[in-house]
Amino acid sequence: MVLPRRSWRDGLTSAQAQGWILLAPALAIYAGFALYPMIEVFVLSFQKWNGLSPAREFVGFANYIFIFRDDPVFWMALGNTVIWTALAIVIPPILGFLLALALNQALPGRNALRAVFYLPVVIAPIAVATMWKWMYDPFFGLFSTLLTDIGFQSFIPDWLGNRRIALYSIFAGYVWQHAGFSMVLFLAGLQGVSDSLVEAARMDGASRFQVLRYVILPALRTTTTVVVVLSLIQSLRAFDIVYGMTLGGPAQSTQMLAxxxxxxxxxxxxxxxxxxxxxxxxxxxxAVIIPYLLWRARNDKAQGRSA
Incomplete structure (x- = not known):
């Protein structure tokens, strides 16, 4: 007896078909505005083109050879990007987590404080750069004025003109803008922490630190993964705030890959x-995100089995 051949359409249920139909517009937009530009950039990296001439010249790996062997600015930008990323996946998330813990308590005006700390997130990065560039002005800026008022005018540094501190001065503005984003994600995660588990731990004599370590932090594993991944992506894309404050200077000391x-x-x-x-x-x-996600998935799976 010969069974009739089944096509892939036969395996689709009506619900699955409806799901693909609903996804089709989003997939088309994603392919047109995300996948296609990525493929185009990859192809363009093997070509020579000035952006104006209609013809492109295929040069193979010449562009990559140049940036790795003959472009010193690339290595400075790579080093700055690594430093920036290492700081960005630690400082804003930790600060956001501390803010979330504080604003998750029954404080007067808690919602207003949440809005105040989240407000910098919705400000355009170029506007943030303009604000902080003014605050760093050595003559009329906020920080210089405050140091002068308390008698420390001799210690006023050239915030954006000193090669040693310019990158970290820009990063301070970055932290001010992005800590609120981590705060909101951690606040959402804290809403899912069971109050009964917290109360049970306290009744068993656990201190606040022990409750934080053994109850709250394990419950925030998924949220922490999301925060770290998003912080990593945002840090590697750092462009606007650096462009608006220093244009990569002085002497390429704040240059970033983007x-x-x-x-x-x-x-x-x-x-x-x-x-x-x-x-x-x-x-x-x-190379950074995929291994991290795989590691967290294995770790969560192992902890789930042990539980």
Missing amino acids: LWAFTQSMQIHDFGRGAAVAVVLLLMTI
């Missing part, structure tokens, strides 16, 4: 090398 890709393409008019820098940045992002 900014250098933009500079190569839009200012030097070498879109091939700019695309090569962008591809390196994309590969860095994938």
Whole structure:
């Protein structure tokens, strides 16, 4: 007896078919505005193009060879990006977590405080850069004025002109803007922590630190993963605030990979090398995020089995 051949359509239920139909517009938009530009940048990284001429010249790996062997700015940008990323996945999430713990308590005006701390997140990064650049002004800025008023005018540094501290001065503005984003995610996670578990731990004599360590933090594993991944992606994409405050200076000391890709393409008019820098940045992002997600998945699975 010969069974009739079944096509893939026969395996689709009506619910699955409806799901694909509903997903189709979003998938089309994602393919047109995300996947296609990524593929185009990857192809462009193997070509030489000034952005104006209709013809593109295929140069193979010449762009990659140049940025790795003959471009010292690329290595400065890579080092700054690594430093920035290492700080960005630690400081804003920790600060956001502490704010979430404080604002999860029954405080007067709690909702207003939440809005105040979240407000910087909705401000455009270029506007944040303008604000902090004014505050760092050595003559009329807020910080210089405060130091002068308390008699420490001799200790006023050149916040954005000193190669040693310029990157960290910019990062302070970045923390001010992004800590509220981590705070909101952790606040949402704290709403899912069982009050009965917390009360049971306290009745058993657990201190506040022990409740935090053994009850709250394990319950926030998923939220922590989301916060770290999003913080990592945001840090690797850092562009606007650096561009608005220093343009990568002084002497390329605040140059970042995203900014250098933009500079190569839009200012030097070498879109091939700019695309090569962008591809390196994309590969860095994938190389960090995927192993982290796999590690967290294995860790959560192991903890689930032990529980």
